[in-house]
Amino acid sequence: MTPGIALAAAEHADPWGMGWEALVALGTLILAAFTAVLARFTFGLASRTRELANVGAADQRAQWRPVLLPAGDRLAYEHFSVDGIWYDTTGQVLGISITNAGRGPALHVRVQLELAAAGGGISPNNWSLGALAPGEVQLLRFDNTPLGPQGAQLLLDYRDLADRPHTTACTITWDDAVPRVYDVHTWDNHTATTLGDAIYPQPGLRDVSPKPEAA
Structure with a gap:
């Protein structure tokens, strides 16, 4: 194109058309930026929603989980009262009371006492491993x-x-010939004793657990 023709084309160009093209380009750019911001906000909102859902489920589990803890310093039983933890040095007998401080039942409770001076674990006497209901107290006696x-x-x-x-x-300490509970730790999805979990059903007994429905 010769300079004369280019100059003539520029003189006859539509300024409104050029302006609209610029506005359309600017609008497209703004829309793209807004879409990117909206996508980032939506992603962040979805992530936060998942986090809140996970926290809510964890809180619900924590509210209804069992928590076995040492009982109070002095407990009243049916015909007598006893310290929450005591030790008979003559007969080498340790007694400690535990309670379920959680809101759900503790099922198949396994108990072991480990001594620093001896290896292995000691099981309590006459203790049913069945369950401990919320608020229930059980005295454990170790001979x-x-x-x-x-x-x-x-x-x-x-x-x-x-x-x-x-x-x-x-953790049980021995201070001035008196046993005391020094510290307590709890863990989820974890076991610490060397005792295995219950086997169901026991040999010779019928399995009455629900069966999956056939497709």
Whole structure:
């Protein structure tokens, strides 16, 4: 195109058309930027929603889970009262009371006492491994327990209604010839005793658990 023709074309160009093209381009750019911001906001909102859902489910599980803890300093039983933890040095007998401080039942409770001065674990006497209801208190008695200055730890394994395992570990110290619960730790989805979980059904018994429906 010669300079004369180019100059003539520029003189006859439509300024409104050029302006609209610029506005359309600018609008497209703004729309693209807004779409990118909206996509980022939507992604962040979805992520936050998932986080809140996970937190809500975890809170609900925590509210209804069992929590086995040492009971109070002094407990009243049917015909007598007893300290929450005591030790008979003559007979080497340790007694400690536990309670379910959670809102759900503790199922198939397994108990072991580990002594610092001896290996292995000691099981309590006359203790049913069935369950411990919320608020229920159980006195555990351990015979032939040479509790020494190094203390011991009480290990409790149990399940909730959804069959999730839980553990409580109680550190027992020996101060001035008096046993005391020094510290307590709890863990979810964990076991600490060397005792296995229950086998169901027991040999010779019928399995009455629900069966999956046929497709």
